[in-house]
Amino acid sequence: MAGQEQQQPQSRDTEVDEDIPAPPPAPAEAQASAATQGVDDLLDEIDGVLESNAEEFVRAFVQKGGQ
């Protein structure tokens, strides 16, 4: 699903690429990749914390009514 959303604007991207010079300068790129690295680390950590068998765990969480 997420993949589909990213692919959609492909043809327009190609056109734009011809007109616009070089991609963003290095510092911004480095920043972005540091941020990506931070997110990757975080997701890796959370992978290790998540309960195993998501489907069953979520299904078994059944509450009685409250206020």
Add this chain to the structure above:
Amino acid sequence: MTARPERAPGSALPAGGAMRVMGSETEYGIHAPSAPGANATMMSARVIQAYAQVTRQRAAGGAETRWDYTDEEPLHDARGWTVERTSADPSQLTDQPPVLDAEAIAMAYGRDELDHDGEDESGSLLMNMVLGNGARLYVDHAHPEYSSPEVTNPRDAVAWDAAGDLVVLAAVRRLAADPTLPPINLYKNNTDNKSVSYGSHENYLMPRSVPFGDIVRGLTPFFVSRQIICGAGRVGLGQASSRPGYQISQRADFFEAEVGLETTIRRPIINTRDEPHATADKYRRLHVIIGDANLSQASNYLKFGTTAMVLSLIEAGLAPKVEVHEPVAALQTVSHDTSLSATIRLLDGRRVTALDLQWMYHEAAAKLSQETGVADAVDGDGHTHAVLERWAATLSQLDNDRSAAASSVEWLAKLSLLEGYRQRDGLSWDNARLGLIDLQWADIRPEKGLYHRLLSRDRMQRIVDDQAIARAVAEPPSDTRAYFRGRCVSSFSKDVVGASWDSVIFDVPGYGRLQRVPTREPLRGTEALTGGLFARHHEAAPFLAELLGLGTTPPPG
């Protein structure tokens, strides 16, 4: 008998800003993964029991006291009438101690349980405690609930609400260490995503002279929109999560009415329960049921701070003159639109976004508090300035720098984590792992709870530091009657046989009968007024004698 715990009147709080007597209530989601189908009320009682055991270890004599139900009035309606008991939903009868059905215990854990476990020393199941920090910990319906002590400002509201998470964490740890019991997980959230919701409530003290209609008119547009700063986020749309997606609020889909007395059925945006737990002709306690339970301190801070300021606007007759067309539908429209671009219709025909509404309230609140002087950075009340600044900064970020808002606004913090997973693993919104992330976000154990994982990486802002929260587990706020209640419980627990929001009951040798000390003024019983009394007396009898003005010895028999 009557008695006063204080000898000088409590001073009023500065009006017009974010200071106000307030408190929170959190019903925790409860789950024992290794004991599916275990009775929820029984498990909740085990949590209370476990905390009683923890405090027994910590304080000689036990920092636990039973709840006094005398002044509970759950069927009083703020609009001026009382519901007949026979026509009330059973879940509304919160003025009777809940009875834990023996049959339910037997079904959950076997007959043997009835004889030798799950009972306190006096032989009945402990369902209710008053804690040394002035809070109440008890079984509400099928959930453990922590009701914070009364505080006077949003910063303390955050501290004593977060203290509740540590209180129940201590109970969870204790249960996990007992090999004979199934471990219990607690979640600070508001729905199981299978059509059931449970609340986190706020309480605000107001003068009774403010007409209830003004409260309804002034608060409704604010409550429809406030979720954009304090929603906790939810995976799934609709009460039973029947449609995939993500929304801003845990609670929005469970609201079905604009105004009403109920809290468990036909939930209203404005709840009319009129139980002041204080001098009834002077005060009303506004019982707010629409909020999400917040782990994010910044969202929690804004939830209490901005709502307190809007109540100040209503009291001053200066709430923005806006009325939302079909507020229940608007509430859900706002919750379902994470782009924050959806517009809702006002009765005058204008269409506005939730951000527009919040800015209107911010502008009015800033104007009032500047006029009254409480918002001054130096000479103000010490709270309103910070609330206004953070409120404005958060609204600006929501408008044009959402990644910055993700370290403070809870629904955005959760969303950015979920989006990370969606991008990395290509998950659609109906994937069970996203549902698990939503659930586990709210696990109160720091090693398992995803909010806590972000907090430990400094990805979430703090309003109060860990030390202040730890202190709030053990100590009451100094500036409300919760100080008197909490200190009585921690200093004289063997002689305190009951307590409630507006009373403490002593059973002291030498007195012929129980001594019920009313505490009906929320701003009395403070450290300033009673701290000396606690310092002078380490035994209940002389303490009570001086408190009641009887000299230093108990009266004869």
